[in-house]
Amino acid sequence: MKIDYMQALKRTNNALGAWLIHGQEPLLEQNLLDEFRKEWRSKDIERQRYDIQSVHDWKNVFNALNSLSLFSQQLAIEVHGNIKPDANGLKLLKAFIQHNEQNLLVIVMPKQDTQSLKSSFIQTVEANGTLVSLQANYPKDRQHILEIEAKKLSLHLENDAWPWLLEHHEHNLLAAKNSLIRVSDTFPELANVGIKELHSCLQDQSRYSAYDLSDSLIAGHFEQSIKIYQYLIATGEPSTFILWVISKEMRLLMQLFEQPHQGIQLGIWKTKVHLYQKALQRLDAQEFLNWPSLLLNIDLSIKGISNQKPELLILQAIGQLCGKVLFR
Template sequence: MKLDYLQALKRIPEARGAWVLHGQEPLLEQNLLDAFRKSWHEQNIERQRYDISNVSDWKTVFNALNSLSLFSTQLAIEVHGNIKPDANGIKLLTQYLQHNEQNLLLIVMPKQDSSSLKSGFFKVIDANGVNVNLTAHYPQDRQRILAVEAEKLGIELANNAWQWLEQHHEHNLLAAKNSLMRVRDTFPDLAQIGIEQLFACLQDQSRYSTFDLSDALLEGNFAQAVKIYQYLLASGEPMSLLLWSISKEMRLLMQLFEQPQNALQLGIWKTKVSLYQQALRRLNPKQFLTWPTLLLRIDASIKGLSQENPEQLILQAIAMLCGRQLFH
């Protein structure tokens, strides 16, 4: 079964079997994960988390799914990674779906390309589980999602304000939500927020944005990138948004290195293609192999799952994108 984000939100309380969340929208991923964890807590469902670093890790996951603790009747296992099960893992997945109706396997993956979505793993999920693509391609989809966020915050936007908000953030849902929070705090007594309030609030607090950081990274301007990064930290920019910006640039550079003729198909704006090409000429492709591990470390540190400092790790990622090395 295939669901979009809003459909998935409504089905969380009765979620069982296997669900896969994949995409490049951190707001949608985090909202769904928060809703799942809240539901598990309310239903007293035991939760475990696993990070997949190689194919053999899937055996551990399926062993855990079939063994409850003495104090649990249901189990939810949260799996993070971009490595799909091999043939043996798909066999274990099929057996789990056929015989275990109470537990939930929730798999969180980055954006998948069309060939990956046609793999044996996704065929099993589509036929027997739930496939949630965390995307919002169209303006009306993004507005529906942000309208839900605005309702949670207790604010209402005028019709023309929605278009301004989207254009201001270049379709970045997480940044748009943060702006909704900002404008709510700035104008707490207004019944409806218009363009004037958005402009006044966001212009005052947007000396630099994550888009400025991305440009500095692609240009290899380390001093400017650090300056923007420090400003964003001081202005309270969420670490998850900073990670999203950096991981997006790393992912696009790795994809463009493998598919140099497909810049536009990869989602790179036409006006930015030359920036990405210059960055590739400046960077050493061997470093790309270390990027996924660093991004996982940053994600874990932001979520409090490790003792590492996320600010220092993000600074390390900024240095790498600029062709620098902070630590030997």
């Protein structure tokens, strides 16, 4: 079954089997995963996460799905990455879909092109599970999604303010949502927010964006990356958004190291493939082994689950992407 983002939000309750969500809209990915996790917490369903760095990692995923712990009756597993299972992994996927009626597998991948969507792996999920495309191609779709976010904040924008907000952020939904949060904090008592209020509140945010941080990290410009990071935090971007940017670049680099000639297939823009290849030449591949645990530690610290400071861990991640080891 193939559904879109809005349909998927309505189907997270009691979801079972295999789900594959793909796209390049971090807000939609974040929202959908939040709905899944809320469901799992409410029903005490055990959650595990796996980051796929090679086809061999899929075996660990299916071993976990087929072996519950003593304290769990149900298991939900999140898989993040862009490496599809091999023939043996596909066999294990089909066995899971056919015989496991109590667990849930949620696979999170970057946007898949037309050719990738025809692969046996994705076709198997679509035919026997749920395939979700996270995209909002049209202005009315993007506005509708942001109107829902604004409603959560008890915020109402005038009709002509929506196009201005989207154009200001180059149609980046997550950045637009973060700006809605800032506007809500700035004008808590205002019934209707117009372009005038948006402009006064957000005009300074155009100095740096997440795209600038990504470009600086891949170029290895450490001082500039720190400057952009500090600016984004100072202007209201949440640490979760910064983590998403860092995580995306780390995973692309790790995947490109494993598949050096598959840059475009991994989701890297054609004009930027050479920049990522140059970054690989600059970086020590041995450090890649530490990146998944570093990303997990940042995630836990942001959520308050660990005692570590997310700011220091994020600085460490920025340093490693730029080829500088700040802490051990």
